[in-house]
Amino acid sequence: MATEAVRTTAVEDNLLEVIARSLPDLRRSERRVADRILQAPQAAVEMTLGTLAAASGVSEPTVIRFAAAIGCEGFRDLRVKLARSLAFARTTSHSAIGPADDLGEITGKIFDFNLSNLAWVRAHLDPDAIRAAVAALSAAPRIEFFGLGASGIVAIDAQQKFPLFGAPCSAQTDGHQMLMAAAMLAPDDVAVAISNTGTTVDVVRAARIAQEKGATTIAITGSRGPLLSHCSIAIVAETLENTDLFTPTVSRLSAMVVIDILSTAVSLGRNRAGQDRIAEMKRLLSDVRSGRQERPDFNGKGPTGPEDGPGGMAPE
Amino acid sequence: MATEAVRTTAVEDNLLEVIARSLPDLRRSERRVADRILQAPQAAVEMTLGTLAAASGVSEPTVIRFAAAIGCEGFRDLRVKLARSLAFARTTSHSAIGPADDLGEITGKIFDFNLSNLAWVRAHLDPDAIRAAVAALSAAPRIEFFGLGASGIVAIDAQQKFPLFGAPCSAQTDGHQMLMAAAMLAPDDVAVAISNTGTTVDVVRAARIAQEKGATTIAITGSRGPLLSHCSIAIVAETLENTDLFTPTVSRLSAMVVIDILSTAVSLGRNRAGQDRIAEMKRLLSDVRSGRQERPDFNGKGPTGPEDGPGGMAPE
DNA sequence: CAGAATTTTGTAGTCAAACTACACAAATGA
DNA sequence: TCATTTGTGTAGTTTGACTACAAAATTCTG
Secondary structure, three states: OOOOOOOOOHHHHHHHHHHOOOOHHHOHHHHHHHHHHOOOOOHHHHOOHHHHHHHOOOOOHHHHHHHHOOOOHHHHHHHHHHHHHHHHOOHHHHOEEEHHHHHHHHHHHHHHHHHHHHHHHHHHHOHHHHHHHHHHHHHOEEEEEOOHHHHHHHHHHHOOOHHHHOOOOOOOHHHHHHHHHOOOOOEEEEOOHHHHHHHHHHHHHHHHHHHHOOOOOEEEEEOOOOHHHHHEEEEEEEOOOOOOOOOOHHHHHHHHHHHHHHHHHHHHOOHHHHHHHHHHHHHHHHHHHOOOOOOOOOOOOOOOOOOOOOOOOOOO | OOHOOOOOOOOHHHHHHHHHOOHHHHOHHHHHHHHHHHHHHHHHHHOOOOHHHHHHHHHHHHHHHHHOOOOOOOOHHHHHHHHHHHHHOOOOOOOOOOOOOOHEEEEEEEEHHHHHHHHHHHHHHHHHHHHHHHHHHHHEEEOEEEOOOHHHHHHHHHHOOOHHHHHEEEEEEEEHHHHHHHHHOOOEEEEEEEEOOOOOOHHHHHHHHHHHOOOOOEEOOOOHHHHHHHHEEEEEEOOOOOOOHHHHHHHHHHHHHHHHHHHHHHHHHHOOHHHHHHHHHHHHOOOHHHOOOOOOOOOOOOOOOOOOOOOOOOOO
16 A cells, blocks of 8 residues: 655645745735634634634635645545644653753753654665564574663564564674573574674674574664674664764664564464464463463573563454 | 652544444444444544445444543534544554564554654653652652562663662562562652553562652553552553554553653753763764764763663763 | 343434525625 | 726525424333
């Protein structure tokens, strides 16, 4: 279907923005309509053609012409588009303006930043690398995730999705254990090395060893670096910030989404039975959550996290 | 008091969710309408009453009754609400991922899904709750993060940002240690309880104990649950839909972004470094928007960059 | 398993909203 | 100034949204 309905939350989508922007090009009475809408957009969607015309002090056809002028099919279309734009608008009602408004701005900026970055990563992911990674992971008898620091979090996240991968998974977040685990790998095993910078020495070393042992090595990284030379498959989720100075959160988010894609794809590639198993697992989890059963032991790397479940698949 | 601090909107706003949820309560022919809408929501907003009736194989009044049944004023209202929901769910939403899906499509859907959800959360976050949380965290001599399983990852992530919080932070991801840590808290200390479901018993219990000890308790959760009754500040990042396709990842992302917001805001209040960070983010954002998709420069701290850096420390 | 009571659905009709054709008014330019 | 262009409103038409009621289907009861 509309696979290419690529959404960038672009300005063009936001009708309010469009209206404000085309304000100078409008005729005088049309502008009255525009003003009226901008003044209380929320109320405008509720209005009818006649109502809005009256509220703006113009005639009904003028409103229709206005709709056409800003690129709508008609008044109906205008209302729909307006409603759509309004959905993104903040629930402004009680966010007072003042010194505290900084906070709202921070919230908005951080969301924007993360959203923009994800959209960017989406557009720049290499499909072939994903495909190769999925193939390797699907066939792997054993999977190791390597990551230090913030990337260690991603590694653990990946490890928790092991039911989707359908193979024993471990996450190594310690430099030494990473090496030991890498040394234990065999051909067909897969090592996933996660590093935002692509330079972290321990991770690079672990990847090298894993490769020497004949394992398939997959890199999930935020920028090209030494790591890639020891990995046969490179998934580069380049983010807009790659300095270590600001918000490493986005690199984590990107990596986690990549993991999500891999695990989902592997799971789907397997068979329907695998999906049923996941559904069953989710059911068990919901029992655990409500405290009706003893929860499975959880040691930080344990099989299933009681909370939120590893992968989440299969509609009910 | 916690419940008051929260907006009473969210999932109820998402008409698709509402429709899917009230499916069993509908009469047979009304359900035909529902199915038709869910099947192609994008097309449904374009349709007229008669068109939709014909497409569903029912009469026009049935469609109107359907609208009333799901809580709309009439067909017009239905269309507006639908458009509003579609603003978020537009591209993916109810198109479940099946084995037949091409890999590229899976990638796109997962990205879209996560993006839509983040946008949704963004629009529905309660600014007052954020404000209260920032205030509490800024004044806290000690901060504990509680989370199990997938939410444990978020807790660790939060803990790694301790430089931004400017106070000793711990992350407890084990049921028992969680309780012990909670018991050690004192007034003014802050406990942040993270649970997507809001029901995880251990986390709820830890929150209760923390509250009994006089600490300020902050909940970061994906849905209302028992947890809220033991938390004085509730940050509810409700996700777009509950079909559980990818909800776990989405909830983690949302929670991490919330953490990011909190840490940034706290840091901003503390020193000027936080302000620089915001300024930088704004710059990056404007670059993205203007379509100049260059990677930002790497000036700053030189090449080292210990793997991904714990917490996005601002430059000295 | 009738047959009544109730619920569900469609038919026909009404009202109002959305759109169109056209004519008048205002503004612009020679 | 008048002619031409542009802008705006009036009046009329079409269509879509909704309502009243009757037919069909379902359920309930004896």
